[in-house]
Amino acid sequence: MSLTLDIKYAARLLVKKPAFTALTVLIVAVGLGLTLYTYSLLNSLVFKPLMLNGDEQIIAIESKYDHTHLQRRRANPLDLWQAKNESDLIADFGLYEEGTTFVGDANSRLGTKKFNSTYASWNVFEFAGVQPLLGRGFRVEDHHEGAEPTVVLSHAVWMSYFAGDENVVGTMVPLDALDTRIIGVMPPGFAFPIVAEIWQPVMQNQMTPTDRSGRALFAYARLKKGATLQQLSNELDALSTKIIATWPERWRPADGRYLTAEPFKKAAITQYYTVFIAMFVVVFLILLLACINVGNLLLARVNERIKEIAIRVALGVPRKRLVLQMLWESVFICTIGGLLALLLAAWGLEVSNDVFDHTYAVDNLKPFWWHVALDGQAVLVLIAAVISMIFITGFIPAWRALSGDFNAVLRDGTRGALGKKAAKATKVLVISEVLLSCVVLIMATILLSTSYSAGNADYGVETQNRMTALLQLPPDKYPVRRDTEFEFDDRLNRSAFYYKLKEQLARSSNIEAVSFMTQLPGRGEGTSYFEIEGRGAAVFNENPYSNNEYVASDSWRAIGMKILQGRDFDHRDIGQDIRSVIINESIARTSFPDGDAVGKRVRRANRSSFGEWHTIIGVVSDTFHGSAMSSSSASFNTYGLMDNFGLMRVNLAMHYSGKPAQALKTLTQAIADVDGDVGLYHVQSYDDLIKQPMLLVSAVSKVFLLCGVIAVFLAASGIYAVAANSITQRTQEIGVRRALGSSDSRIMRLFMRQAVEQLVIGLILGITLSLWLVQFMTDAIVINNNSYIIGLVGVPALIISMVIIATYIPTRKVVLMEPSDALHHD
């Protein structure tokens, strides 16, 4: 009966103050909703082990992540096999690499189309535990030299490109112009290892090489039952030490690390792992902020009802019952807030799926497990969070209800100030509010500002009226006859197409200039260390690091780049044994400060090899190849002449006048005129091209922005509520001080000084904690100095304003009361 009474009473109190109830429920819903959303997001993307149809989680074995240049790195297959063969911990194992393949030719129904392909070990489908929907998977013999080329299609490719033809298995299709037999179709949604749209077998000589000269690969593996990732990591560390010892001294990495094992999902997003963790920390802090706010609102309510509580105590209410009564309000608020949080999180996850689809719409590079939704585990987490929140938010008012001097309250004998404990608690609440909001806002601001700066960074190129596209030569018309007398002529023949296209476009009145590069500024292709002749570092990775592109001659004008020293590529640089290179201004300024770069020689210096010496013939203006926020290598660039390599695919940038549609028409016509079989892909504006690598960070930044807005709302309302509540409780003290002759300004100063003391403590702790957390984010992104300034100056300034306003308004309100009213204030 008493329980029913208490529930009824708590419900009546909530109904009686609908604005208060709505505010507290909203705060709970926002805090829990954001937590649930982030938990579900990170669980799907990172933390929930990738199992597919196996009993043990799938792990990735590869070279240690390159934090300096923010790159995931493959490992030599020989070393990966050694790791597999020498370990008793690995149950299943396979190798793969990812790339793109052009499916079809001019005779195909849909022409040529580019798909993400995975070259994998024969066991890739057995390993995943997923069998083809049609046909078969790979067999060992599919790897063998001379075996018929085979391909397995994803369900999406089968449906889109082959129109779901049930007789597709067994037919032949050109893959990069090589006739390949379709042997199977996988079920919907399957894209293991990450983004596969078609699968081809890795060639035997690449998968099991006899020396270390071959291409590096990634490995997928499953541990034996009972084995742990840590055990494998220890084994790999020992093995790495052994392998590294066999390398020439100059190839040895400074940190002595090589092979690593990581959960598969984590390895796929290593660069952003710390950003995701930072996001989780921020959301957790917001949840704490929400708890404190709700607790404080309930505390303020208890203060309003302190006389009523005193009467209940006087009437003999058991302490347990009093606490339960306090908790019932929290139960109602947190439960209703929790239900709303479920809806909010579900909506947020749906929006996230749309964002992911949009983000990866151009290149389909969304990992196949990146579909986020609420699951049973998330609901359990919500229930646990609601229960915790009930206790946290209920505890604060219950503590106040139990710790009051009820005799004094009943005698109206309040001592004119807060009790010592209550005053300390209030101080801690304000400091906590300042601290938490400071951390959340600084992190959100730094990430947002960095993302915004990178999005608006000067990439060193003109993007207005520039169109970009990818050109792909048909291999049947442009053969690659390696190790034959025709090899170099084939290269020149391929390169000739690009120059013919350029001439054709130059005849059009709406095309100003054309540029060809392996990757245009804004995107990056190959990176390596480079060594300056006579100035090589003791260890290869202590040399400077650069992004390296191949370009056609006269490629600078179209995108607004300039030759600053020396000359552009020309006929003098064409030849099998001619090695010319153009460097950018940053390299020249850093490595050749005397302006004597031209004529000097450089060569690539990587872990397993040195390149040939190249003579610097010119210096061009700076550009960023890659996102301005994602890679420190983006600013050092070298350029080689593409003519000597005869690239099969090249990116084009075209400076046009008039409408883009007309420019595209001109380009399409020009290609048709020169060679209609050449494929044209990824047509987009230069601005869109630059945004591509930023899309994921931009999406995460939006979550941070949402966190920031919520944090400002919670911090502002929370700081105001805490300050107003504590000042209201000190109304009598203010009355006493005024009765004793204190002026209004003196009282204002007193309260402002106390607020500033709390502010300073909160800000010092908050800024310190923020800097500590931000340093982890620098593993993932290059944070620019402006972002630090905005975060570390702007945020404290905002919080200082909030605290000053939050203290000034309620203090002023009390000070304006007549002292006699203040002295008799309840």
Added chain:
Amino acid sequence: MNNNNKQLLVELGEIKKVFFTDDVETHALNKINLKINQGEYLSISGPSGCGKSTLLSLLGLLDTATDGRYHLAGHDVSHLNRDERAKIRNKEIGFVFQAFNLISDLTVAENVELPLTYRDDLSKQQRQSMVRESLEKVDMIHRADHYPSQLSGGQQQRVAVARAIAGKPSIILADEPTGNLDSKNAQIVMALLDQLHQEGATICMVTHDPRSAARAERMIEVFDGKIVADQLAPSTSAIAV
């Protein structure tokens, strides 16, 4: 009724105080006329809600009258602004409240020093000396470093008295000073007020306790917002507490 041999300290003329709450007008004080001379010890008594505490608040400049004149030590204080009223409260008036109203975060000495810190004309040494003197007067010097929560009710009220007299005010206003005390402590506090009066202090005390009221030399009775009686008290020596 006045004692015309002494200098006039307080003069209220036609004082009215009306409280407005929603649609209700409450006339707490209605055309009060009162004169208090320096060195007088008067009590104000009356039933609950009669307006005696309101009258004390007006006397202490803790509130403003709706209408009427108020002269304190020859100055018209009816129309002062908030800061001017604060200055007068600080220098001319000492308060003793029923609920003591000591600030719990300050020590005894700091509580007594508090009103002195609001003055610009006192050095730290002067303030400390005045604090010591007033604490000695109420026999609380030995508890100077204690916090209010470490004192009994009687001791807290003695500290409150010390705070009221520390600045040597023209008048001490006491609002039910024994209301929260047991009889023994009430006797100690009343004796203290007697002693202050004998030393020349002007005291105006609101009380509903006839025995306390009778210790004053002049007794005022308020009823329904009006002074209904103003008379000299019988000999205080005849009252047993």
